Amino acid sequence: MNRLRLNNILMALVIALAFIWLFIPFVMAVLWSLVDPSQPWTADKLLPPAMSFYRWVNMWQNSSLQPALLTSYTLAPSAAILSLLLAFPTSFALGRIAFPGREVAKTLCLLPLVVPPFITAVFFTALLYRLGLTAWRPGAIIFAHAVVFLPFSIRILTVSFETVRQDHIDAARDLGAGHWARFKAAYLPALRPGIYASLLIVFIQSIEEFAIAFIVGSPDVVTIPVLLYSALGQDYVRPNAAVLSLILVIPNVFLMLFLERLLKSANPTLASGKG
Amino acid sequence: MTARQWITVTLLLMPGLGLIVWLIGTVVYIAFAQSFGLYNINGESALTTAYWADLLGNNIYLRSVRYSTYIGVMSAIFSVVLAYPLAIWLRKPFTGSMTIGSILKAPLLVHGLVAAFLFVNVISYHGILNQFMQWIGIWDGPHRLQNDNNAIAVLILQTWKNMPFALLLLTGALQGISDDVLDAARDLGAGSWARFRKIIAPLTVSGMQAAIVIIFIGAVSDFAFQVIAGPINRQSLAQLMVGYKGRGDWNSAAVVGATMIIVALFGSAILAGLSKIVMRGRLK
Numbered sequence: 001m002n003r004l005r006l007n008n009i010l011m012a013l014v015i016a017l018a019f020i021w022l023f024i025p026f027v028m029a030v031l032w033s034l035v036d037p038s039q040p041w042t043a044d045k046l047l048p049p050a051m052s053f054y055r056w057v058n059m060w061q062n063s064s065l066q067p068a069l070l071t072s073y074t075l076a077p078s079a080a081i082l083s084l085l086l087a088f089p090t091s092f093a094l095g096r097i098a099f100p101g102r103e104v105a106k107t108l109c110l111l112p113l114v115v116p117p118f119i120t121a122v123f124f125t126a127l128l129y130r131l132g133l134t135a136w137r138p139g140a141i142i143f144a145h146a147v148v149f150l151p152f153s154i155r156i157l158t159v160s161f162e163t164v165r166q167d168h169i170d171a172a173r174d175l176g177a178g179h180w181a182r183f184k185a186a187y188l189p190a191l192r193p194g195i196y197a198s199l200l201i202v203f204i205q206s207i208e209e210f211a212i213a214f215i216v217g218s219p220d221v222v223t224i225p226v227l228l229y230s231a232l233g234q235d236y237v238r239p240n241a242a243v244l245s246l247i248l249v250i251p252n253v254f255l256m257l258f259l260e261r262l263l264k265s266a267n268p269t270l271a272s273g274k275g
Numbered sequence: 276m277t278a279r280q281w282i283t284v285t286l287l288l289m290p291g292l293g294l295i296v297w298l299i300g301t302v303v304y305i306a307f308a309q310s311f312g313l314y315n316i317n318g319e320s321a322l323t324t325a326y327w328a329d330l331l332g333n334n335i336y337l338r339s340v341r342y343s344t345y346i347g348v349m350s351a352i353f354s355v356v357l358a359y360p361l362a363i364w365l366r367k368p369f370t371g372s373m374t375i376g377s378i379l380k381a382p383l384l385v386h387g388l389v390a391a392f393l394f395v396n397v398i399s400y401h402g403i404l405n406q407f408m409q410w411i412g413i414w415d416g417p418h419r420l421q422n423d424n425n426a427i428a429v430l431i432l433q434t435w436k437n438m439p440f441a442l443l444l445l446t447g448a449l450q451g452i453s454d455d456v457l458d459a460a461r462d463l464g465a466g467s468w469a470r471f472r473k474i475i476a477p478l479t480v481s482g483m484q485a486a487i488v489i490i491f492i493g494a495v496s497d498f499a500f501q502v503i504a505g506p507i508n509r510q511s512l513a514q515l516m517v518g519y520k521g522r523g524d525w526n527s528a529a530v531v532g533a534t535m536i537i538v539a540l541f542g543s544a545i546l547a548g549l550s551k552i553v554m555r556g557r558l559k
């Protein structure tokens with residue numbers, strides 16, 4: 001059997017498997033979200049007997065979906081901006097200054113990724129209780145998200161800072177540019193894709209984050225994942241859970257695809273205008 | 276470097292790296308301190324090993340340590356074992372390999388809770404899997420598949436979610452091997468197995484260790500999959516910890532939390548070491 005034929009057989013196999021492990025589950029979720037309550041979807045029927053957008057409308061009007069969306073989509077951009085601001089100085093040091101121990105510092109930046117999220121959530125709450133800072137939970141979540149997702153923004157921005165060309169900075173300085181003008185002319189063009197990518201990735205991570213939002217925010221702050229969690233547990237109504245799942249997953253798929261394009265454009269040639 | 280430069284670097288690192296080390300350090304410190312009765316939220320703090328002694332004699336705790344370790348090890352092994360051949364297959368681009376790669380990596384974009392819902396939906400009592408098995412005549416009636424005692428549902432979910440991640444890291448490691456090295460080996464008479472064992476395996480060890488460690492830590496500390504799809508008669512460490520915390524028993528929660536950190540740390544060191552031995556085919 002030649003290599004080409006083997007490849008084609010393997011490809012057919014993967015696509016068939018993907019049909020089972022991706023396509024069918026999502027079609028089921030879409031169908032469940034469209035079940036009209038007038039006629040239940042019983043096991044003997046292949047498709048729901050009556051389909052409508054009733055569940056979507058109902059969830060929109062009569063559940064905590066609207067406030068949860070508002071909460072999630074307020075917390076996430078705040079965490080993204082805070083994380084970017086906190087990452088900026090560190091990334092500058094890691095990307096542009098050669099100091100002993102730089103590799104150790106880079107590795108230490110990954111710490112939040114290896115500590116289990118529920119540990120961070122539970123004992124960060126303990127810290128808040130001890131400090132008497134439990135009053136403003138959204139603020140606590142924004143802070144925790146910004147720090148926990150710092151590894152992403154630091155990593156992305158460090159790479160961006162590394163791509164800034166020293167001759168651009170020198171040229172700007174030779175032409176008499178001050179600090180701000182040098183930053184705008186030499187740094188910013190190279191940093192821009194990294195800044196967008198960092199904002200976007202922390203935004204997506206924060207929208208999806210469950211442990212901290214659930215533990216630190218309970219019971220006042222309800223984000224989309226927290227709402228979905230309760231819809232899967234104590235208030236399990238399958239069509240409602242289907243609606244929430246789709247609301248959580250669809251925007252993020254598009255944002256991730258956008259992020260991938262952004263990260264692809266973040267190469268030095270494009271960022272500095274020459275190779 | 277001069278003292279002045281050191282001060283500049285330190286100041287620059289403070290808001291980013293400084294906050295990370297402070298937050299994670301504090302969190303881990305509180306977990307260990309509270310497990311020994313220190314840094315209490317309610318009541319007096321006093322150094323004691325009573326909470327550890329209490330839980331170490333508690334069957335629910337011991338069972339959940341074993342259970343979480345089992346989930347962590349199995350999830351890491353399944354994900355890497357499935358991802359490895361796929362990564363080798365996708366090493367050299369061919370027509371359609373990009374599409375295949377994207378399809379395989381799609382679960383990375385799906386939230387864990389959503390994945391759990393999708394899966395539970397498929398395996399539920401009147402779900403599509405039960406219907407299908409009855410339709411083709413293998414099963415007479417619907418089987419109860421959700422919350423199975425061996426946590427197969429949790430392992431399938433973990434693998435579903437983590438295999439793409441392992442694939443991502445392994446593809447990166449494999450694509451870093453240059454064709455020249457493999458061609459040279461072939462010219463010297465190395466067959467596929469020898470090329471795999473002597474070149475590909477040793478050169479991808481670090482990528483594989485990274486995948487195993489990160490998947491293991493994530494699966495050991497799993498909460499959502501366990502609560503939604505896991506067995507009812509045992510609890511994962513995270514579930515147990517959240518339960519204690521919910522009842523206001525911070526010290527027991529801290530013992531479980533500290534245990535989780537210890538298991539994650541030692542478990543990943545052991546797994547990383549073992550995978551190195553296996554991939555190099557020798558002890559040193």
